[in-house]
Amino acid sequence: MVTAVVLVAPAPLPPEVRSGFAALARSRPSTSLAFLSLAEPPLTRELSRLADLGTERIHLVTTGAQAASGRSWVRRVAAHWLREHGGPELLLAPEALTEPDANRLAALLAAPARAVTGREAGLTSAAWEDVPAHRHQVFVCQGVRCLARGADVVVADLYAGLESAGLGDDDVLVTVTGCQFPCSHAPLLSVQPDDVWYGDLDGQTVASIVTDHLSRPEPPTDGPSVVHRLPRRRPGGRV
Secondary structure, rough: OEEEEEEEEEOOOOOOHHHHHHHHHHHHOOOEEEEEOOOOOOOOHHHOOOHHHOOOEEEEEEEEOOOHHHHHHHHHHHHHOOOOHHHOEEEOOOEEEEOOHHHHHHHHHHHHOEOOOOOOOOOOOOHOOOOOOOOEEEEOOOOOHHOOHHHHHHHHHHHHHHHOOEEEEEEEEEEEEEOOOOHHHHOOOEEEEEOOOEEEOOOOOOOOHHHHHHHHOOOOOOOOHHHHHHOOOOOOOOO
16 A cells, blocks of 8 residues: 655744754655645645555644644644545544654554544634634735745744734734835834834744734834834835
8 A cells, every 4th residue: 555644734833843854754755744834835735746646545643843733723624635635545643743753753653543534624614704803913924035034933933922922813813925025124024003014033023022012902112122113114215
C-alpha cells in the first residue's frame, strides 16, 4: 500500500521551528509539511497532490505549539476534502507532535490512529454566522518586502501575544494582506479603525502593541509602541 505522512500545522510557524519540522519531513520518505491557515501549502492542496500520485493511505500528524488545539480543525478540514474528493484513507495521529522529534513521530505513527470518515462536522456552523464584535482589526502585511524582512514572525508573535492576553476574534480580528505600503517600513501592520500604522516590527514591538493598544478601548497617545506610528502624509507628499 502506498502511504504518506503529512505534518499539519494549524498556524504559521516561526522560521526556526518551521525549519525543524521541514528538516524532519525531508529526513523521512513520503513525509511533507502542510498548514491550515496563513502559510503554504494548505492541507487541502497537499492532500490533492498526494491523491494524484496514487497514495492510498495518508497519516495526518498535527504539528507545532498550537497543535493540541488545532487537532479538531485538522479533522474538519480533512473531512471536508474527503467529502469533496474521496480517495485515500485518512488517519489522524492520536496526539500532537509539538517538537520536531523523529522518535516521537515514529511512536505516534505506530500508535492506533483515528480514521477520518467524512462524517465529521463541516466547515460551517450557526455559531459562525455573525460578524465578530471586534474593536480592532489588525492588517498584517505579507507583501514581498515585509516577508523578506520577517513578516511571518510578526504574525506568529501577534497570535502568541493575543493568546497570552486572552484576546480572541471578538476582541481583535487579525487579517493577513498583500502589500499595504509604505514598504520602506517593512515589516509593518495597521490597526483599524484607528488608522494607526506600525513599522520596523520585531517581537518586542508586537508585544507592546498588544499591551498598549489592542488591549485598550482607545489608541495610545504615548508609550513605547507609539514610536512606531508612521506619519500620515498630506497631499503633495508633505508630512
